[in-house]
Amino acid sequence: MVLKYKATRITSLGSLKPGDHIRVCRMVYNHHMMVIKVINNGLLLRVIHYTESEYRQASVGAATSAALPSSFSLSNGTDIAKVKEENIFVDPQEDRVELLEYDDPEVAIHRGQNAIRRARSRIGENKFDFVLTNCESLINWAITGREETGQGQVAIVAGAAAAAAAAAAVGVVGLVAVATIGIPGLVLSGLTFAVGVGYNMKKKKDDDENNKKN
Template sequence: MEHKKFKVGCHLKAGRLLYEHHGIYIGEGLVIHYAFDGITVDTVEKFARGEIMEEVPHFDSPYTGEEIRKRAFSRLGEDRYDLVSNNCEHFANWCCTGEAESEQVEEAVRLAGTLLLKILEGC
């Protein structure tokens, strides 16, 4: 897998069946990411699982690539994964921007709210 195009501190995402997995490229073919069992370092290949990876741009990031890498390493070994409030996307966004946000969670909440409204309208 071609990973030389990614710079240190780059926010990566790789597709999965029902979601996207996020991590931070730390150089030398390695990605730090939040898995179910905690923040860990894996090869780009293991992180991507054969799926296409793409960069998530953070044009307004206050941090350099090296600072993002250091922020990611500051949480290495953390094991407080929570799908709704502390997942891989929260982690990667926090590393890059200081804000722990997840568009995937926000979209799921919007969809659930819309579905609930439709159900209530039918009552």
């Protein structure tokens, strides 16, 4: 059975408890985290999550790194994203923050400090994989023992379609250049597919032009 959530919007960080599974919802992605504690009177959260590594921040720049959350990074076990415990600023008045509870509460076999210990056991891990091992699957594993994620499969289909459209509009060279400086995760997730589609489209166009000349 696939894990399903009941999502409750959080308007005050003070209502969160250690071991809670939360996500911050953006326009094109959701970022999942485990709450360790609320600090600074609810202005900061200490969390464990799969996030951009120092290597990625140094290689592409802080602004670009922020635009490419771990949920939509492309990695194959490289040091692009890693599991970290850190303090982060979250404003529930500006960001949509949701507490996630499971439709079947019996699947949450690890709770509170036990779930936190499990998540901490993977700190430093850099085996991020967009489809199978991402920020969502990490927290699900810590709480349920099941490393499941649904957002990778959904987004990779949407991303492929978005990236194919981008490839048609700007061409393969342009798309690769945009990807280098950072674009929304949906397009990145379909980059490989789009490059193939864009290449074939460009080749067909060139062949048609050559045929007309001949």
